[in-house]
Amino acid sequence: MPVTGRPKVVRTIGFLIASLPLRIFGFVLVLVTMVLGIATTMLWIGIPILIAATSLVRGVADLERRWVGTMLDADVPAPRRRPHGPGLLQTWQARLVDPVTWHEVNYVLLAFPLGIVEFVAGIVSVAVPPFGIFVAPRIGALHAALTASMLGPNRTQQLEARTRQLSDSRARGVDAVEAERRRIERDLHDGAQQRLVAVAMSLGRAQLKLDNDDSAAVRELIGAAHADAKLAVSELRDLARGIYPPVLQDRGLDAALSSLTARLPIPVDVEVSVEPRPPAPVETTTYFIVSETLTNITKHAGADRATVRVTRDDETVVVEIVDNGHGGASVRPGGGLAGLADRAATIDGVLTVVSPAGGPTVVRADLPVRW
Numbered sequence: 001m002p003v004t005g006r007p008k009v010v011r012t013i014g015f016l017i018a019s020l021p022l023r024i025f026g027f028v029l030v031l032v033t034m035v036l037g038i039a040t041t042m043l044w045i046g047i048p049i050l051i052a053a054t055s056l057v058r059g060v061a062d063l064e065r066r067w068v069g070t071m072l073d074a075d076v077p078a079p080r081r082r083p084h085g086p087g088l089l090q091t092w093q094a095r096l097v098d099p100v101t102w103h104e105v106n107y108v109l110l111a112f113p114l115g116i117v118e119f120v121a122g123i124v125s126v127a128v129p130p131f132g133i134f135v136a137p138r139i140g141a142l143h144a145a146l147t148a149s150m151l152g153p154n155r156t157q158q159l160e161a162r163t164r165q166l167s168d169s170r171a172r173g174v175d176a177v178e179a180e181r182r183r184i185e186r187d188l189h190d191g192a193q194q195r196l197v198a199v200a201m202s203l204g205r206a207q208l209k210l211d212n213d214d215s216a217a218v219r220e221l222i223g224a225a226h227a228d229a230k231l232a233v234s235e236l237r238d239l240a241r242g243i244y245p246p247v248l249q250d251r252g253l254d255a256a257l258s259s260l261t262a263r264l265p266i267p268v269d270v271e272v273s274v275e276p277r278p279p280a281p282v283e284t285t286t287y288f289i290v291s292e293t294l295t296n297i298t299k300h301a302g303a304d305r306a307t308v309r310v311t312r313d314d315e316t317v318v319v320e321i322v323d324n325g326h327g328g329a330s331v332r333p334g335g336g337l338a339g340l341a342d343r344a345a346t347i348d349g350v351l352t353v354v355s356p357a358g359g360p361t362v363v364r365a366d367l368p369v370r371w
Contacts, residue, residue, distance in 0.1 A: 008073070012140035013132050015071035016122030022067065023115030026060040026108045034105070054095040061104040061151050064111070074144035079103075079153040107150040118143065198225075253283055253310060260291055265298055267305055274312045278369050281347050285367055286310060286319050289340050289351070293321045293363050296336055301325030301361060312369065319365040327359035337363070 033053035040046035065076045079100050095101050121139055125132030248256035254272040261268035277283075290308055297303050303325030311318050331337045331353055340363075341351040349367035 009133055009137055011071045011073075012136050013122050013125045015067075015140060015143075016118040016125065016136060019067070020115045020119040022063070023112045026064075027112035030057050030060065030105065030108045051095070054101055057101065057104045057108060060108055064107070064147065065151055068144055068147045072140050072144045074148060076144075076148050076152045079151075103150050107147070110150075114143075114146075248283055248287055249280075252277055253286060256283075256287055257290055257308060257310070260287070261294065261308065264294060266303060268294065269305075269307045271308070272310045274310055274317060278312060278317050278367075282317050282367050282369055285343055285347055285349065286317060286365070288343055289319055289363075289365050290321060292336060292340055296329075297321075297323045297325060297361075301329070301359075303359075303361075315368060315370070317367045317369060319363075319367065321363045323359070323361050325359050325361060327355045327357050327361050329353055329355035329361050329363075340365070 030053060033049060033056055037046045037050035037053050040049060062078065065078065068074050068076055081098055081100050083094065118139060121131075121136060125136040247259055253274055254270075257270050257272060261270055278286075290310075294306060294308070297306050301323050303323035306321065306323040309318075309320045309322075329337060331341055331351070337351070337353055344351045344365050344367060347367060349365055351363070351365045353361070353363050355361035
């Protein structure tokens with residue numbers, strides 16, 4: 001959603017006061033060019049002036065989106081505009097019939113008188129601190145909502161964007177599940193299956209030795225079969241733990257991640273604060289991301305220490321894994337981190353990686369608790 005919450009007080013007051021010059025500049029510039037363009041349209045010179053006016057409107061609107069995003073913590077994406085053909089005339093025609101253009105014109109014209117009122121509210125907020133603390137943030141939140149409604153995408157565009165996001169998420173989820181299936185097959189084939197084949201062969205040879213009454217050889221072969229069977233059970237247990245460890249279901253993320261990090265060759269500090277307990281898909285995805293990231297750290301990062309921090313609020317579980325390795329990690333197509341990003345995308349999560357040369361590397365996943 002565009003508006004992310006009540007803006008911070010100081011930045012909101014700064015926004016209310018500092019926005020007036022921007023409002024005056026945009027209002028005068030747009031109004032003069034629009035009136036001049038309309039007045040001279042019959043002389044043809046008005047067409048390029050109107051095109052310039054619509055370009056100015058677009059520039060002012062883009063600046064307003066960034067300004068509101070910076071000062072009021074409101075994400076207002078640009079709406080999708082009507083496409084146009086080559087040439088000034090087609091550009092002008094497309095912009096004139098594009099509702100986005102007129103929404104932006106209306107916003108620029110409305111923002112001027114609104115900016116005067118907000119400027120006065122900002123001055124009052126400085127002079128009367130209780131007003132600034134309790135009223136100014138609400139004014140800022142209302143302005144952010146107005147900006148989102150007039151300068152952001154309409155409901156249809158939001159639904160189309162959401163549909164594309166879900167389609168991409170589903171496709172990446174299918175790819176992630178297929179990759180996981182191949183990994184399980186590979187681990188079974190290269191690990192437990194080979195161990196069980198060795199057990200069967202050892203028992204077969206022991207049976208032949210038993211027929212020959214060679215007790216010493218039988219004892220040796222049964223011992224080898226027993227050792228291979230224990231290894232097969234251990235590998236199957238590790239495989240099952242990698243898919244969904246029982247401790248995760250029984251005791252939650254804190255116990256599961258503590259158990260996971262206890263088996264690693266480097267010390268890992270774990271901090272988990274996720275009450276109330278998130279849904280099972282979020283827990284599973286969190287465990288998988290932490291497990292795979294720590295495995296990559298121990299194999300490739302050259303780190304001797306790592307930190308895992310998992311927190312949640314009403315909407316999101318945030319997972320951060322930090323190591324002191326040599327850095328240089330990136331999300332590359334087909335790479336391990338890309339697989340983690342795909343896994344996060346199955347529940348509409350986002351994975352980001354910051355890994356400058358020389359480290360440290362920070363892998364962060366933002367996983368929604370509702371989707």
